[in-house]
Amino acid sequence: MSIDIHRCRFVDFNSHTVTSLAFSHKSNSKKFAPNELRLAVGRNNGDIEIWNPKKWIHEFTLYGGKEKSIEGLVWASKEGELPRLFSIGGSTFVTEWDLSTGLPLAQVDSNSSMIWSISINENQDKISLGCDDGTIVILDISGGPGSIEHYSFLQRQDSRVLSLTWKHNDYVIGGCADGKIKVWDVKTRGLISAMRVDKSKKETTLIWSVAYLPVIDQIVSGDSTGTVKFWQVENYTLLQSFKVHEADVLTLSSDLQNESLFSAGVDRKIFKFQYVNDKWIINSNRLFHSNDIRSITSYESKNFQFLISGGVEKTIVINSIKSFIDGQYKKISQFPQNQHFVFNKHQNLIIMWNDNLVKIWRLDDNNNHKLVAKMTLSDDDNISTAAISPSGEYLAIGRLTTTKLFKLTPKNNKLLISKVQHSNLLDKGSTNLKFYGNDSILLATPNNEIFQIPIDSNEDSEQEDIDEVEREFTLPDLTKKSKLSFLSSVNNLCIHNSKLIVSRICGAIDIIDLDTGLVSQFLRLSNSINKIELTSKGSLIVITSDNKIYEFELSTQRLSEWSTKNSEFLPYKYLSQDTPIGLFYDQNKLWIYGVNYLSFFDLSLNIPFSKKDKKRKYSGVIGHLEVNEQEIDEEIELEEDEDIIMDEDVDLKESNKLDFKKLNKDELSYWMTYKYKPLLFANLMESQGKDTTNLLVVERARFDSGENSFKLNQYRI
Incomplete structure (x- = not known):
């Protein structure tokens, strides 16, 4: 491949x-x-x-x-x-x-x-x-x-x-x-x-x-x-x-x-x-x-x-009071851990939002890019979330106080943006947005209310008709279970057929049946949840706050066979990374990326257990009184362009190609590279053939150095 x-x-x-x-x-x-x-x-x-x-x-x-x-x-x-x-x-x-x-x-x-x-x-x-x-x-x-x-x-x-x-x-x-x-x-x-x-x-x-x-x-x-x-x-x-x-x-x-x-x-x-x-x-x-x-x-x-x-x-530096002179320190990237991009595969559109600004680029088949639309919102509130319809026709922009819908119309290699008057959206703030097909929007409000709102209901209906077609779903109240009230906030929405999967920071996952309106409890984890993703085989991937990966079967609510065998034996080099920004799934491969790394796990293969992973346990963080500094020191000394496959290092300075044929099949169960950074977004593009996977990686040019490029690296797996 x-x-x-x-x-x-x-x-x-x-x-x-x-x-x-x-x-x-x-x-x-x-x-x-x-x-x-x-x-x-x-x-x-x-x-x-x-x-x-x-x-x-x-x-x-x-x-x-x-x-x-x-x-x-x-x-x-x-x-x-x-x-x-x-x-x-x-x-x-x-x-x-x-x-x-x-x-x-x-x-x-x-x-x-x-x-x-x-x-x-x-x-x-x-x-x-x-x-x-x-x-x-x-x-x-x-x-x-x-x-x-x-x-x-x-x-x-x-x-x-x-x-x-x-x-x-x-x-x-x-x-x-x-x-x-x-x-x-x-x-x-x-x-x-x-x-x-x-x-x-x-x-x-x-x-x-x-x-x-x-x-x-x-x-x-x-x-x-x-x-x-x-x-x-x-x-x-x-x-x-x-x-x-x-x-x-x-x-x-x-x-x-x-x-x-x-x-x-x-x-x-x-x-x-x-x-x-x-x-x-x-x-x-x-x-x-x-x-x-x-x-x-x-x-x-x-x-x-x-x-x-x-x-x-713009970075946060974490140091230790007692070992300030010569101790370890950690820099948290200036780039956010939450997503500021969405990608439309069918139209090859990259949408970025930053404060109250939205930019849209289009990629073509010749690896060229073009800025096709730019919009600065009239009101001052910063954008909290955004979503684009599968057809690329509608763009939804959310703030904590209101949500707006825009129509994207192609004209002369550009996109004209026109506002769609939709009163049902305007009076609802949003923390998460998803399109359900091209016909309706699923929205989570700051109060953890979930709404399904049709896109075209305003065009041919009176206000009373709109109220009939708008649907609200009530999630279980978890505020009493969380000492910090924001831990019950919705942080992820995923759609599987007619099922909406809703996760919250505190570890709760619920499923809403969009056909019947029934809300059912799916999981209650002890760890807080960072990201979730659905696979094409009907399972749910959950990444917790400690970077653990769990795969649950939607039909049985139980751990999958892969998760049962591998979730507690994930490689140390992955577990020691910063919190992931995002993840996506394709052909048994779960791709996970953060600001400084890109990795995948093949969910059809077991991860080879390494003695190194068993020996070296992360005993703390900078500023923790039980930190083992020697072990940390060994892990952070990584070259900027170093690529890692399990415990083998591959030098990419001379070549942009990796020969995976020399590696054993089991070693491809897990792969990680540090080559792409700072990494802001990654996702799959439309594949040109059955044996080719096109992966989009969005990096921020460092130090505003004028790097303004669209490069293509080819890997054989």
């Missing part, structure tokens, strides 16, 4: 700057991290990503919109209560988010000017806001989810409050644009102290970051001269000053015992300060990022001690 891999490098998908980072729970070295621990990652396109740090999976997205950059995040997490998330971003409003739907739960105006900074007190019941006009606003959030009330305004001063932190519950410390660190008493609302940093020769010094160290009762500041200063709280006097950074210090973070402090900013370096014999010393510095670091945060527990950083480079 021949596999032709068509490499597309013309897509211009752009990821976004990391602006803020925040863990959902406070550090506690005496307890293990709670199962509900999450990291919120704010980006400058207004999106907030919710990550599970135990396996570094991007589980959920709170979608933003145009000119709605996230500039600050805080969580409120009281013992026994679910964590609440608040954000600010270039406006006078603070937003609390509904983690079950991804929509704002409450928005409150500061009744002042634009908000620059946000912080939460030790009791987790009050939030402070630093504003452009010098005002400090205190909000009371003790009333529970959705409750945000004005508590007080602190004594106003004339400078922008660029950074904020609390001393316990009674004092607010602000870094201001006039080169001063100021302290307010929350009870009296008065300004009680001001500490001046060094003046810049050319302009006023800006205090971009402040932190309070409760164990040693000190304040730390980072400013626009690149200086980190330590202040005594008792007398508000300067203790030590370090001019270590070459440019602005934008962010600070401390460990739980206040023995280590980390600073970062425009010069890309992270400096570590160590508290030794009642004095701070510069311990070390490391360069993980290629551009400005906008945010750094840390978390410690019995089993974790993370140091996380992010910024203009």
Whole structure:
């Protein structure tokens, strides 16, 4: 069999700057991290990503919109209560988010000017806001989810409050644009102290970051001269000053015992300060990022001690507090783990969406590509999902608040896009979309409602007729079973004949019979679900959060013969990869791909068990106190163009062809390559012959290097 891999490098998908980072729970070295621990990652396109740090999976997205950059995040997490998330971003409003739907739960105006900074007190019941006009606003959030009330305004001063932190519950410390660190008493609302940093020769010094160290009762500041200063709280006097950074210090973070402090900013370096014999010393510095670091945060527990950083480079770097100097670190790709592409095989159309922009390319038989349509949506909300009909005639675009339908009409080698007026879609937000044939759309809303909506019902019917043909299906309520409400959210839709398979993050899979409307429970897994896919032989593939692959027979709801024999013996090199972006099935082969790899499993063959896989077990992640660094080190040293088939390495530097005839049949049960990266999308194209498989691979040209190509590699299997 021949596999032709068509490499597309013309897509211009752009990821976004990391602006803020925040863990959902406070550090506690005496307890293990709670199962509900999450990291919120704010980006400058207004999106907030919710990550599970135990396996570094991007589980959920709170979608933003145009000119709605996230500039600050805080969580409120009281013992026994679910964590609440608040954000600010270039406006006078603070937003609390509904983690079950991804929509704002409450928005409150500061009744002042634009908000620059946000912080939460030790009791987790009050939030402070630093504003452009010098005002400090205190909000009371003790009333529970959705409750945000004005508590007080602190004594106003004339400078922008660029950074904020609390001393316990009674004092607010602000870094201001006039080169001063100021302290307010929350009870009296008065300004009680001001500490001046060094003046810049050319302009006023800006205090971009402040932190309070409760164990040693000190304040730390980072400013626009690149200086980190330590202040005594008792007398508000300067203790030590370090001019270590070459440019602005934008962010600070401390460990739980206040023995280590980390600073970062425009010069890309992270400096570590160590508290030794009642004095701070510069311990070390490391360069993980290629551009400005906008945010750094840390978390410690019995089993974790993370140091996380992010910024203009758009990647998230995971480090360890205790082994910062010479320990392992991990970079999470700037490209999303969720899909931003759909492909229409019959028309050879690649559709990409990014924020509120949609682009459509057509591929021809001569390996050429052409941009045939481009559309920027008029409203500001970012796109959450998209789907194209099998005929290529209709395109559906979903946001969390609305869904729109467009008709694609060929004209002069282009596609004309015209909006289809469809009131039944407009009033429904969507997190997942699928076309059921060319006649109707299947839609999952943020509230986990499932609708089947005919496409043409509006053209010849009155409104009352539309209501009759629109169908709604009710899924079982799982919100009480999941401590984090978003875990019950629908994350995948698949269609098999007249059956709609619906999966949710928490591990639940249900089947909806589109003929009868009956909703039946299929599976309830203990692990969370990442991706699902249907095979042509009537089975369902499930990939869990730990990259395990399970195949279930739809008719019996039991594991298939292949899964029974192989699911617990998957190759280590596959299991140790980052979360897959997508998967698809063809001729017994299950193709799985992530940002840095492309692989397949032949479901008609058993995987040869390797002693190497049994010996080398992944004992943790970066920042986990039980990480075996030597084993990890052996795995991450991979050449950029290295191809791996089981445990054999194949060098592709001299040739783009692999001779599979020399390999045993069993070794083709599993195949993996690292050649295609960063990989954004992969799928099958229309085959030219019975013995040829055409595989489409979409890569992002690196560093905007001008690579704008459509290449073809041929493999013989």
